[in-house]
Amino acid sequence: MKKVFIFIIALLISCSGNPVVLKMASTTSIENTGLTDILVSSFKEEYDIVLYVIAVGTGKALELGKNGDVDLVFVHAPDLEKKFVKEGFGVSRRMVMFNDFVIVGPESDPAGVKNAKNVTEAFKKIMEKRCTFVSRGDNSGTNIKERYIWKRIGVEPAGPWYIEVGQGMGNTLNIASEKKSYCLTDRSTFYALEKSIDLQILFEGDSILVNPYHIIAVNPEKFSYVKYREAKIFIDWLTSEKGQKLIGDFKRNGKQIFHPYIDLNRD
Amino acid sequence: MEYLLDSFKEAIYLLLSFDKDVLQASRVSLWVAFTSTIISTFSGVPIAFLISFRNFSGKRILITVLNTLMALPTVLIGLVVYAFLCRRGIFGSFGFLYTPWAMIIGQVVLATPLICALTVATLEGVDRTIERTAVTLGASRFQSMLALAQEIKVQIIAAVIAGFGRVFAEVGISIMLGGNIRFYTRNITTTIALETSKGEFSRGIALGLILLFFAFTINVIFQVLSGRSRITGRSFIGA
Numbered sequence: 001m002k003k004v005f006i007f008i009i010a011l012l013i014s015c016s017g018n019p020v021v022l023k024m025a026s027t028t029s030i031e032n033t034g035l036t037d038i039l040v041s042s043f044k045e046e047y048d049i050v051l052y053v054i055a056v057g058t059g060k061a062l063e064l065g066k067n068g069d070v071d072l073v074f075v076h077a078p079d080l081e082k083k084f085v086k087e088g089f090g091v092s093r094r095m096v097m098f099n100d101f102v103i104v105g106p107e108s109d110p111a112g113v114k115n116a117k118n119v120t121e122a123f124k125k126i127m128e129k130r131c132t133f134v135s136r137g138d139n140s141g142t143n144i145k146e147r148y149i150w151k152r153i154g155v156e157p158a159g160p161w162y163i164e165v166g167q168g169m170g171n172t173l174n175i176a177s178e179k180k181s182y183c184l185t186d187r188s189t190f191y192a193l194e195k196s197i198d199l200q201i202l203f204e205g206d207s208i209l210v211n212p213y214h215i216i217a218v219n220p221e222k223f224s225y226v227k228y229r230e231a232k233i234f235i236d237w238l239t240s241e242k243g244q245k246l247i248g249d250f251k252r253n254g255k256q257i258f259h260p261y262i263d264l265n266r267d
Numbered sequence: 268m269e270y271l272l273d274s275f276k277e278a279i280y281l282l283l284s285f286d287k288d289v290l291q292a293s294r295v296s297l298w299v300a301f302t303s304t305i306i307s308t309f310s311g312v313p314i315a316f317l318i319s320f321r322n323f324s325g326k327r328i329l330i331t332v333l334n335t336l337m338a339l340p341t342v343l344i345g346l347v348v349y350a351f352l353c354r355r356g357i358f359g360s361f362g363f364l365y366t367p368w369a370m371i372i373g374q375v376v377l378a379t380p381l382i383c384a385l386t387v388a389t390l391e392g393v394d395r396t397i398e399r400t401a402v403t404l405g406a407s408r409f410q411s412m413l414a415l416a417q418e419i420k421v422q423i424i425a426a427v428i429a430g431f432g433r434v435f436a437e438v439g440i441s442i443m444l445g446g447n448i449r450f451y452t453r454n455i456t457t458t459i460a461l462e463t464s465k466g467e468f469s470r471g472i473a474l475g476l477i478l479l480f481f482a483f484t485i486n487v488i489f490q491v492l493s494g495r496s497r498i499t500g501r502s503f504i505g506a
Contacts (some may be wrong), residue, residue: 023365023446032465037449054365054446055461068354069364170464196466223354225362 020230021050025064026074027141028168030213031055033188033257035250042246043237049230057168059139065089065216068223071231076141076186076213090216092232094239097247097258098212101145103203104173104190105131105182113182119206123149130161132181136172137164141211146184149208173197186211188257195253212261215239274472281473282480288449288458289477296454297481299367300435303374307434308427311379315386316412330387336380341373341439348373348444365446370454373440378430385426389419424493428486435482455481 030036036053043051054064058075065073066089073090075081084090103113103122111129116122126133135157136143150157165175169189176183177197190201215235220228237243244260251257281289318329350356352364352372363369397418401411416423438456445452447461455478462471 028464031461040449052365052446052448052451054448068359168464170466174463174466193466196468225354 019044019048019050020227021052022072022227022230022234023052023054023070024072024074024234025054025056025061025070027058027061027076027213028055028170029076029140029142029186029189030074032168032170033192033250033252035188035247035258038246038250039238039243043234046237047233049233051234055168057136057138057140058144062089065218068218068226070218071226071228072215072217072234074213074215076211077144078212078214080144081214081216085216089219089222091219091228092235093214093216094235095261096213096215096238097244097261098210099187099258100204100211101142101184101209102187102190102201103182104176104185104199105202106180106198107200109202111182113202116203119149119203119208120153122203124153126182127153127155127157127161130159132161132163132179133157134172134176134179134181134183135162135164136169137166138168140169142169142184142186145209145211149184152208173199188252191255191257192252213258270469271472274469274476277469278473278476278480281470282477288453289474291450292453292455292458292474293477293481295367295452296435296456296478299370299374299441299454300431303371303378303434304427304431306371306375307378307382307430310375311382311426311430312386312416312423314379315383315390316416318383319387319390320408320412330384330391333380333384333387337384339377339380341377341437342443344373344376345440345443348376348440352444364444365448365452367445367452369444370441370452373444374434374437377437377440378434381433382426382430385429386419386423389422389426390415393419393422421493424489428489431485432482435485436478 026036031053036055040051040053043049054070056064058077058080061070061073061075062077062080062084064070065084073084074096081090081093085093103119105111105113111125111131113122113125116125135146163175163179163181165172167175169185170193173183173185173189173193174197175181177199180198182202183199187204190199215238217228217231217235218226220226239262241262244262247258248256248260318326318333348369349364351358352361352369353359354364363372393415395415398411398415401414406414436456438460441447441452441454442457442460445454445457447453447457453461455474459471459474459478462468462474
């Protein structure tokens with residue numbers, strides 16, 4: 001009986017710990033680069049607020065926001081985000097940073113993607129040559145962008161050449177590398193993994209491929225317990241000069257991973 | 268193959284350098300798995316005795332169900348417990364989701380049927396003479412159960428070890444209910460999942476080796492404990 005009692009007490013204490021805890025659902029593409037670790041520690045130093053990061057795909061991150069399981073979401077799928085805000089789940093949406101998507105594939109480039117004029121042509125070439133293409137298939141920001149491009153061509157990709165793996169960006173790149181396949185990835189994750197995989201950037205630079213990241217606070221009017229005040233502090237900090245500089249200075253293998261978005265921080 | 272060797276080196280390096288991520292992940296793995304094993308033991312073993320000591324219709328079916336539950340997939344437990352713990356769930360207001368407590372709840376669901384089923388199996392197969400002897404000597408029902416428990420202590424410990432192994436090595440529950448939050452709910456197995464997705468294979472294997480190292484140490488401790496209990500068990504009967 002005593003044990004149970006101690007257990008309950010411990011439980012209560014653990015629930016009412018001192019520094020405020022914020023929960024943020026972010027995307028695997030941010031977590032895999034290691035940027036979140038740096039943001040968490042710098043933010044804790046300055047405000048004594050602990051930020052817990054739950055790294056999932058953008059689709060799930062927004063779902064967690066809709067269920068009120070997190071205080072913040074940090075994602076990259078503008079259309080879904082706008083819907084999220086419009087439905088009243090999110091407030092204070094701010095642009096934080098951007099990078100871009102690139103098409104990676106084996107050096108030999110069997111589909112000739114390198115010579116494509118734009119991204120739709122590149123996708124068409126892969127499909128026509130029936131070269132293997134590895135898709136996230138998990139409703140993440142990257143996956144949504146990929147499906148958007150297929151839609152622009154007007155096809156529903158299917159067949160043995162089109163592999164949906166349903167995993168995070170890192171795992172997906174590993175699979176693509178093993179299968180010598182093409183893959184749409186964000187540049188950051190690719191740079192983070194570049195050394196351990198056998199893929200190269202074959203197509204880049206189309207304006208469709210710009211990949212903006214937004215941070216959104218979960219609406220306290222929907223869920224009274226979410227920590228909006230602290231969430232707002234984090235949003236303001238992240239979009240301030242200080243936060244933006246941290247993002248701009250963040251490098252992996254000597255390469256800048258994200259570009260801060262300081263000029264456009266207005267709703 | 269080369270990176271297997273690298274992983275061995277890395278494992279030793281990670282252990283000796285007291286890498287903060289590894290230390291924290293080990294701490295989370297150990298205390299979460301210990302807590303859930305203890306709770307599972309104190310719920311699973313008594314239930315096993317209740318089932319075994321009573322004759323009721325549907326007992327066979329119940330045991331079959333229990334055995335089936337040993338095959339519960341961790342992702343399914345993760346999903347179902349998530350439905351209860353998320354803010355829209357029945358227990359949402361406690362805010363347990365993405366805390367170590369959520370991981371413990373999930374792991375208890377995983378280990379309790381396992382420990383219970385293995386104990387039932389032992390009880391069904393064991394010679395009940397000692398229990399009857401205890402009753403003829405004037406022991407109460409509870410005392411006779413205790414005597415029997417003493418008799419099959421080694422098998423119960425084996426069941427507990429099996430339960431511990433299952434929760435210590437699982438990843439589905441931890442990642443879905445814990446959320447893999449660094450320094451908080453990130454344990455060894457979810458770190459392996461993360462490192463793999465980052466393409467850091469040798470670090471992943473190194474962490475796997477560290478997990479096995481802990482499991483080995485714990486099993487040695489259990490071995491010593493069960494060895495001792497066997498001796499005291501004998502002396503108990505002798506006395």
